[in-house]
Amino acid sequence: MASISSVGIGSGVLTSELIDNLANAERAPTEARLNRQEEGITAQLSLFGQIQSAVTDLRLPSRTLANPSLFESKSITSGNSAFSGAITGSSAKAGIYNLEVTKLAKAQTLTSGVFSDKDTTTIGTGSLAITVNGVVSNITIDNTNNTLEGIAAAINSGASATVTASVIDTGSGYKLALTSNETGLENTIDIAVTDAGDGNGLDEFGLSRLSYTAGVGGIQMLQPQPADDAGFNFNGVAVTRSSNTVDDLISGVTLTLNSTNIGVPSSLTIKNDTSAVVEKVSEFVEKFNALQTLINDNSKFDPTGASDNGLLLGDATTRTIMNQVRRVLGTQVEGLAGASVQSLAEVGISTDFQTGLMTLDENKLKSKLESSPSDVSALFSDQGRTTDSQVTFGSASINTKPGTYAVDISVAATRGALSGNVSLGANTIIDANNDTFTIKIDGTTSASITLQAGSYSQEQLAAEIQSKINADANLVAAGKAATVTLDGSNQLVINSNIYGTSSKVEITAVDTNTLAQLGLDVGVGVDGVNVEGTINGATAIGSGQTLTAAVGDDSEGIRLTIGGSATGSRGTVTYIEGVAEQMVDLITRFVASDGSISVKNDRLNKELAMIDEDRAKLNERIETLTTRLARQFTAADIIISQLNSTQEFVSQQLAALAGTNQDK
Numbered sequence: 062m063a064s065i066s067s068v069g070i071g072s073g074v075l076t077s078e079l080i081d082n083l084a085n086a087e088r089a090p091t092e093a094r095l096n097r098q099e100e101g102i103t104a105q106l107s108l109f110g111q112i113q114s115a116v117t118d119l120r121l122p123s124r125t126l127a128n129p130s131l132f133e134s135k136s137i138t139s140g141n142s143a144f145s146g147a148i149t150g151s152s153a154k155a156g157i158y159n160l161e162v163t164k165l166a167k168a169q170t171l172t173s174g175v176f177s178d179k180d181t182t183t184i185g186t187g188s189l190a191i192t193v194n195g196v197v198s199n200i201t202i203d204n205t206n207n208t209l210e211g212i213a214a215a216i217n218s219g220a221s222a223t224v225t226a227s228v229i230d231t232g233s234g235y236k237l238a239l240t241s242n243e244t245g246l247e248n249t250i251d252i253a254v255t256d257a258g259d260g261n262g263l264d265e266f267g268l269s270r271l272s273y274t275a276g277v278g279g280i281q282m283l284q285p286q287p288a289d290d291a292g293f294n295f296n297g298v299a300v301t302r303s304s305n306t307v308d309d310l311i312s313g314v315t316l317t318l319n320s321t322n323i324g325v326p327s328s329l330t331i332k333n334d335t336s337a338v339v340e341k342v343s344e345f346v347e348k349f350n351a352l353q354t355l356i357n358d359n360s361k362f363d364p365t366g367a368s369d370n371g372l373l374l375g376d377a378t379t380r381t382i383m384n385q386v387r388r389v390l391g392t393q394v395e396g397l398a399g400a401s402v403q404s405l406a407e408v409g410i411s412t413d414f415q416t417g418l419m420t421l422d423e424n425k426l427k428s429k430l431e432s433s434p435s436d437v438s439a440l441f442s443d444q445g446r447t448t449d450s451q452v453t454f455g456s457a458s459i460n461t462k463p464g465t466y467a468v469d470i471s472v473a474a475t476r477g478a479l480s481g482n483v484s485l486g487a488n489t490i491i492d493a494n495n496d497t498f499t500i501k502i503d504g505t506t507s508a509s510i511t512l513q514a515g516s517y518s519q520e521q522l523a524a525e526i527q528s529k530i531n532a533d534a535n536l537v538a539a540g541k542a543a544t545v546t547l548d549g550s551n552q553l554v555i556n557s558n559i560y561g562t563s564s565k566v567e568i569t570a571v572d573t574n575t576l577a578q579l580g581l582d583v584g585v586g587v588d589g590v591n592v593e594g595t596i597n598g599a600t601a602i603g604s605g606q607t608l609t610a611a612v613g614d615d616s617e618g619i620r621l622t623i624g625g626s627a628t629g630s631r632g633t634v635t636y637i638e639g640v641a642e643q644m645v646d647l648i649t650r651f652v653a654s655d656g657s658i659s660v661k662n663d664r665l666n667k668e669l670a671m672i673d674e675d676r677a678k679l680n681e682r683i684e685t686l687t688t689r690l691a692r693q694f695t696a697a698d699i700i701i702s703q704l705n706s707t708q709e710f711v712s713q714q715l716a717a718l719a720g721t722n723q724d725k
Contacts, residue, residue, distance in 0.1 A: 080690045081687075084687050088679060088683050095672050095675055102665050103669070110662075112356070112382075115351055118348045119644070120648040123644040126338075126641035127644075131442070132338060132430075132435075133153075135334055137329065140328040141322050143160075143318070143320045144160050144319060145316070145317045146311075146315065148331075157328050158330075160294070160295055161294040161322060161323065161324075161325070161326035162322050163293055166302065166303055166304050167286060167289040168243060168244045168245075169240070169241045169287055169288035170284070171252075171282045172237065174270060174281040175233065176234055179210050180208050180209070180210045183208060184208065185207060185258050186202050186203050186267075186268060187256045187257035188200060189212075189216070189254060191220045192252075192253070193248055193249070194247050195513055198219050198223055212237060213237060223250075241288060244304050245289070245302070245304060251273065252282065265281065293318065316329070333434050356373060357417065361374065362374055383417070386644070389644055390405060390644075394440055395637070396637035402437050408426045409424070409429070410422075442641060443638050445619065445621075446634070447635075448634075451623070451624035452468060452624065454621060454634055455621060457620075461617055461638070466615070468594065468608075468630070468632060471593045472594070473592060473623065473626040473628055475626075477503070477556065477565040478586050478587050480548065480552055480554045480555075481554070483576075483578070483580025485519045485552070485579070486519075488518060489519075489578060491513065492514055495575045498581065499568070499569045500567070502530070502541040502557055503557050503563055503565055510530060512529055513529075520547070523553060524545070526553070530555075543558060552580055555586070560591075560592075560605040561589050561590065561605030562591055563589075567585045589605075592605070592623045596610040599613075599616070606624065608621045619634060
């Protein structure tokens with residue numbers, strides 16, 4: 062407020078300083094009240110910022126505990142260095158297995174005869190057809206690469222997917238060495254030579270010196286290390302594998318065979334890893350206590366004076382928040398009635414009724430994790446339990462309500478299929494007239510597929526066709542695959558590996574005798590169909606084998622995989638929403654744009670804005686008061702000035718009269 066310096070000239074009393082003092086006296090009580098209000102609201106905003114941060118911190122461990130995979134964690138230990146194991150999937154089950162490794166898988170190595178040098182002596186020209194496990198690599202050898210080093214480079218360039226070539230300095234000469242890139246008997250090396258020198262690929266001269274027939278041998282190529290499968294006893298059962306890495310023996314576990322332990326079988330132990338769960342539950346308790354302590358410290362009542370009460374004393378927002386949190390933490394989880402674990406208290410989490418703080422008995426939690434891992438998982442995370450072993454719970458959504466829902470199937474999902482129309486004999490000869498075809502799987506067309514020539518039993522032929530289809534580069538790149546089986550009449554059946562209306566099989570080209578001898582012809586098979594049915598009596602959405610509950614129903618968001626072909630009632634699915642999952646949903650609502658914390662912050666910010674408006678109005682009122690006082694003081698000044706002038710005139714006149722009288 063600017064001072065009015067011209068006021069008070071006439072009187073010397075009604076000054077601008079007096080106006081300022083009067084205006085400040087008028088401003089002071091209102092401004093003090095607004096300052097107190099602003100200070101209190103700012104403090105509340107700061108405090109609710111801390112509460113929001115504490116609530117968000119609680120959501121982090123809640124989100125981890127809400128994930129069922131946390132409770133599926135396993136640890137694996139080996140009792141012998143001969144083998145080791147690693148958990149590679151959630152399907153791993155706790156158990157103790159005994160292993161005795163009797164031999165390791167080996168890759169075959171072939172070596173040539175000795176040559177005096179590696180880069181000068183010519184070996185011969187022609188071509189090498191190197192075959193490993195049915196994969197043929199054709200290598201051309203000419204005058205530019207017909208030394209040991211040249212041949213090794215050519216092989217590594219053209220057959221790098223199956224073998225590795227090198228030149229070995231033996232100390233008394235040089236040898237060409239070929240080693241299969243994979244271990245096991247199925248990965249033996251066959252080298253067929255086309256010798257451009259003398260036309261004989263099996264003699265002892267020229268390029269023929271590199272020929273080798275798997276299981277027979279060669280002219281000069283030797284086998285210093287034969288291929289071999291790994292052999293081991295698994296719980297007393299003899300097992301062989303082509304690799305020292307075994308991932309198809311124990312579900313969700315990859316075994317690595319390092320050495321042999323003949324006569325000393327040892328254990329491989331898989332058990333539930335409770336440490337990760339205990340750590341997250343401990344963090345959950347810690348973050349809850351931090352929130353509760355923050356609210357306790359700011360909700361204290363001071364009987365000596367209201368000015369010392371906590372900012373949150375009587376606050377409805379925090380009272381509502383904590384009531385809802387405690388309701389989640391203290392209520393038995395729906396769907397766990399009759400289970401070995403139904404509430405937090407049963408896993409060692411207790412609450413002090415005076416402070417509201419929680420404590421964790423880690424030993425009790427570990428004990429429950431060992432004895433009832435599935436129930437502990439359901440206590441914290443979301444879980445679906447089905448009564449039909451072929452119905453698998455996939456997921457739920459934020460809209461899914463806990464409960465038990467009936468599952469009924471009217472149409473089971475199928476795969477696209479194409480059937481042959483010739484019953485295969487005991488043996489089928491594959492030759493140049495029936496060995497090629499082209500197929501389209503789920504809309505992706507293969508390159509021309511060539512079967513390996515030979516005589517096949519019915520099962521062998523189905524396996525050969527399946528292998529070649531699933532090895533096609535076009536189909537592999539698109540993620541498409543097929544299964545080839547025999548029906549009851551020994552006719553070939555080709556199925557897509559996916560279910561539903563996008564599952565299709567079509568043969569687009571065949572060889573001369575393919576129809577007559579294999580029963581396969583150009584044509585479109587029968588498309589697959591989607592599963593159809595209801596969940597909780599409401600029509601669900603089917604896609605392949607996946608059935609998704611209807612929107613708007615209590616079961617909304619439930620996704621099931623319906624296996625098997627049975628229709629009608631398929632039992633029930635029970636959705637359990639654990640404490641941590643509920644907490645995540647609850648906190649998400651708290652901090653949402655329309656949540657209680659956001660609404661509280663919005664209200665406090667509006668109150669601050671209203672204080673700013675009140676300050677502006679106060680300034681306007683004081684400005685008006687100042688202007689009015691200045692005007693009034695100025696008018697009074699004029700009157701006083703006039704009176705002073707009159708007084709001076711009268712005084713002068715009286716003085717003059719007094720002087721006249723004295724003269725007489």
